[in-house]
Amino acid sequence: MTKCFSGEKINELIEEIDPKSVVSTNLDSVHIKPENAINIFSKLKDKENCQFNLLNSLTAVDYIDHFEMVYHLTSTIHNHSIVVKIICGEGRKEPKVSSVVSIWKGADLQEREVWDLMGITFENHPNLKRLMLWEEFPGHPLRKDYLR
Amino acid sequence: MSLRTEPVTMNVGPIHPSTHGVFRMRVTFDGEEIVDVEPVIGYLHRGSEKLAEERTYTQVVTLTDRMDYVASMTNNQSYILSVEKLAGITPSPRGVWLRMIAAELQRIASHAVANGFLINDLGAWHTPLLYMLREREKILEMFEMLCGARITNSYLRPGGVFMDAPDQFWPALNRFLDEMPNRIDDIERLLTTNEIVLIRTQNVGVLKKEECLNASITGPVLRASGVDWDLREKNPYDYYDQIEFSRPLGEIGDNHDRFLIRIFEMRESLKILRQCIENIEPGPVRPKEVPFLVRPPKGDSYVPIESPKGELGFYLVSDGGISPFRCHVRAPSLINLTLLKEMVLGDKIADLFVTFGSIDVNMGEVDR
Numbered sequence A: 001m002t003k004c005f006s007g008e009k010i011n012e013l014i015e016e017i018d019p020k021s022v023v024s025t026n027l028d029s030v031h032i033k034p035e036n037a038i039n040i041f042s043k044l045k046d047k048e049n050c051q052f053n054l055l056n057s058l059t060a061v062d063y064i065d066h067f068e069m070v071y072h073l074t075s076t077i078h079n080h081s082i083v084v085k086i087i088c089g090e091g092r093k094e095p096k097v098s099s100v101v102s103i104w105k106g107a108d109l110q111e112r113e114v115w116d117l118m119g120i121t122f123e124n125h126p127n128l129k130r131l132m133l134w135e136e137f138p139g140h141p142l143r144k145d146y147l148r
Numbered sequence B: 001m002s003l004r005t006e007p008v009t010m011n012v013g014p015i016h017p018s019t020h021g022v023f024r025m026r027v028t029f030d031g032e033e034i035v036d037v038e039p040v041i042g043y044l045h046r047g048s049e050k051l052a053e054e055r056t057y058t059q060v061v062t063l064t065d066r067m068d069y070v071a072s073m074t075n076n077q078s079y080i081l082s083v084e085k086l087a088g089i090t091p092s093p094r095g096v097w098l099r100m101i102a103a104e105l106q107r108i109a110s111h112a113v114a115n116g117f118l119i120n121d122l123g124a125w126h127t128p129l130l131y132m133l134r135e136r137e138k139i140l141e142m143f144e145m146l147c148g149a150r151i152t153n154s155y156l157r158p159g160g161v162f163m164d165a166p167d168q169f170w171p172a173l174n175r176f177l178d179e180m181p182n183r184i185d186d187i188e189r190l191l192t193t194n195e196i197v198l199i200r201t202q203n204v205g206v207l208k209k210e211e212c213l214n215a216s217i218t219g220p221v222l223r224a225s226g227v228d229w230d231l232r233e234k235n236p237y238d239y240y241d242q243i244e245f246s247r248p249l250g251e252i253g254d255n256h257d258r259f260l261i262r263i264f265e266m267r268e269s270l271k272i273l274r275q276c277i278e279n280i281e282p283g284p285v286r287p288k289e290v291p292f293l294v295r296p297p298k299g300d301s302y303v304p305i306e307s308p309k310g311e312l313g314f315y316l317v318s319d320g321g322i323s324p325f326r327c328h329v330r331a332p333s334l335i336n337l338t339l340l341k342e343m344v345l346g347d348k349i350a351d352l353f354v355t356f357g358s359i360d361v362n363m364g365e366v367d368r
Helices: A007-017 A034-046 A107-118 B048-052 B060-065 B072-087 B093-122 B127-147 B169-191 B195-201 B209-214 B220-224 B255-279 B332-336 B340-344 B349-359 B363-367
Strands: A022-025 A030-032 A054-062 A067-075 A080-088 A096-098 A121-123 B008-012 B024-030 B033-040 B299-302 B305-307 B310-318 B326-330
Touching: A007 A022, A007 A030, A007 A034, A007 A080, A030 A034, A034 A080, A034 A096, A054 A107, A054 B310, A054 B326, A067 B310, A080 A096, A107 A121, A107 B332, B024 B349, B033 B340, B033 B349, B048 B060, B048 B326, B060 B072, B072 B093, B072 B299, B072 B305, B072 B310, B093 B127, B093 B169, B093 B195, B093 B255, B093 B349, B127 B169, B169 B255, B195 B255, B195 B349, B209 B220, B220 B255, B220 B310, B255 B349, B310 B332, B332 B363, B340 B349
Parallel strands: A030 A080, A096 A121
Antiparallel strands: A022 A030, A054 A067, A067 A080, B008 B024, B024 B033, B299 B310, B305 B310, B310 B326
16 A cells, blocks of 8 residues: 655655755645755655655646645655645746756656646746647636636 | 668658557658657647536546546546545445446456557557457447446446446356456467567567656556556555455566556456456445535545556545536556657657557547
8 A cells, every 4th residue: 555645744754855945734745845846856756765756647736826736756666655736936927846857757748738738837848848739829728717 | 882861750640540549740760760759749639627627526527538538437437536535435335346347347448459459550450459349349338238338438426336237247247257368368379479579569669667667657568667566556446455466567668568468467357357246245336425416625636546558547626616626637648658759769660650559548548
């Protein structure tokens, strides 16, 4: 059975890596600061007691007053998993996070999908183009204010 | 003497029999060798995730059918498990066993289609494919008994399934379980050691363990590369913790391993089906107190399952209303395409389609 860490346990793990980078702790996830994300993710992948080598899923949610990135990470070695969230920027203006493609190649198409449908910019992504829709398409359809 | 060759960029698809739907690639060749591949997807994009935000939780089940349309039952299962976790619903035991039977039948059907079309892409025109489709037809007939539909089943509901299996279903299932091992033997005799199949598939499209994991590739493709990662065993959902089955692993991670893994998994699914029949007991298929209009509390849930293509999960966010606030699909078909370019670089044109076929993608799920 995959062990899903509680928010407090994830908080402990991340505090060891990068103190004071956790913004808030929830029941089964944590919010981290966007500027520390790349450092935390690369340590989470390599550190002995973490080894989160599989990025299950990467997605974004439009909470109307802000955008949130959600990362589901699993370690196939220890068989445990965590959920990490990032609030992208302030309000709805130009949401932006760092790309994790350099850490997990599996984020490539998923980040392009999020950019296409939700309009979140990924810094340092090698090929940030629209995935499902064509380049001239106006707007980002999964946003809550699209055609409303 | 060496001839100077000029790279040529060509468009493959979206309407092409080898692209399993509407997949398009921009391929650059140097002579017959592939130097660049860029997948262009989105020709079947229907905006299912946006549509889900406008429907009630039960209505979304019909949308999930149309994502991976050769494996509708596992799509239903993944979505329903996520809803049940979000709403805190405990399903009825008989309903759970029935949906496991449906899911394993669907796995056999999906693997049969995958292998049939892979061999079809190799040039064995339609004979092996029709053998596979003949077996799939029996499964579709059983689905028709279960829920009245063949492809777009919508059989599952929060709490179990919507209807108990009719009396004629069990003899049909038993007959299928008796016949299917021989049918798989037939296919193996015809193909597994066939010289042409071996030459065309062995050491073509090799994927290494580490590359696979790093690119989030899951399912039979990952196991063909030798990683023991099957969510039915590692993170059991439904009643898979009460079931015993073995997980075949590949060694090299080439096209032939991926073909073999699917054959082995069909046999394992038959074993699982037998155990399900032994364990199933009479009772309600769905708790009476679970309403059709589910209204989960605020929160989010993600329950990954082992679909025939790989890890399939629905990330649902609820705001306390009757429809999902956000419904994201972690589509294995899309993510398994991440390394397509790396797999085919340096191979010949004809190997491109074989490698693409061996990943087993479904365009309905890639584009959603």
